[in-house]
Amino acid sequence: MRAYGTAPDGRLFRSERNDELPKPTILRAWHKARERALPPEPAATDLAASPYDLRHAGISPWLSFGVPPKQVAERAGHGLEVLFRIYAHVLSGSNDAIRALVEKGLQGDSSDTE
Known part of the structure; x- marks a missing residue:
């Protein structure tokens, strides 16, 4: 965080173009993190889908x-x-x-x- 800072509104993740990450990029990262964080059974449900x-x-x-x-x-x-x-x-x-x-x-x- 010290090296890259945050967006003007305080968000940690931002893009270089307009400080706002595209929704598909956020969801793609979310789904990968969710698959790694949840056991298989809950991951197969809509728990924390977004x-x-x-x-x-x-x-x-x-x-x-x-x-x-x-x-x-x-x-x-x-x-x-x-x-x-x-x-x-x-x-x-x-x-x-x-x-x-x-x-x-x-x-x-x-x-x-x-």
Whole structure:
């Protein structure tokens, strides 16, 4: 990195012509790396089929761990509307966690009034 630096926007990999690598070049490198990194069975699936899938692999756990959607949207560079549309399946899968939080909050409120 010291010898070659980064693109003006901070990207590590860039081309000499316009600082932006062509998408086919990125995908070709991604597929080679994926084949080497994954065991044969997962490699035969669509797991991490593209670099963009890593974004989903990061955002989905944040939501399932209970990070507030507004903060997740900000970190992901999404608006809340986009976040809810793309990740609704993750949010709807956390009903048990939401119920537990509400119950815990209600128990805390009732103990304050006693």
